[in-house]
Amino acid sequence: MDREDIALALALFVGIALTGQVAGLVRSAGFEGLGTLVWPVGYGSIVLAAWLVWIRPMDLDARDPDDPDIWGPDEEQTEPDR
Template identity: 40%
Template sequence: MAETTLREFLSTDALLLATVLLVGVAGSGVARWSLGQLGFTTLGELVYIAGYGGMVVVVWYGWIRPLDITGPE
C-alpha cells in the first residue's frame, strides 16, 4: 500500500471533500445558531436543513455516485 504525503493529500479531492463536509455541517450549524440568536429560529432551522441536505447531495453526487459498487459476477 503506497503512502500518501501531505502535499499529495492536499492536492487531491480529499481537501475538497473535507471543505464540503466542514461547510455543510459547521457552516450551516453556525448560520442556524446565529439566526436563532437574532430571533429567526424557524429560518435558522430551514437554513440548517438546506445546508446539511445540500452537503449530502453534493457528497453523493461528487464522490459516492461515480463509484462502481458491484458484486462478483
C-alpha cells in the first residue's frame, strides 16, 4: 500500500464514523426525519468516493485476442530431469 491508499482508507473510515456521529447528533436534537436522511446521504457519498478513487481507474477491459497469453504455459516444453 502506498500513501494514497492509506490516506483514502483513513478518509473512508473517518467518513463512515462521522456519518454515524452526525446522524446520532441530529436524532438526539429531535430531528428524526433528518437523522434518517443523513445515513443514506453520508454512506452514499462514501461509496461514491470509493468508486471514483479505487474502482473507476481500474482497467477491466477484455484483453486483445492478439496479445500473447501471459498466464498460459511456456512455448518450450522441457522434459523434467529424472
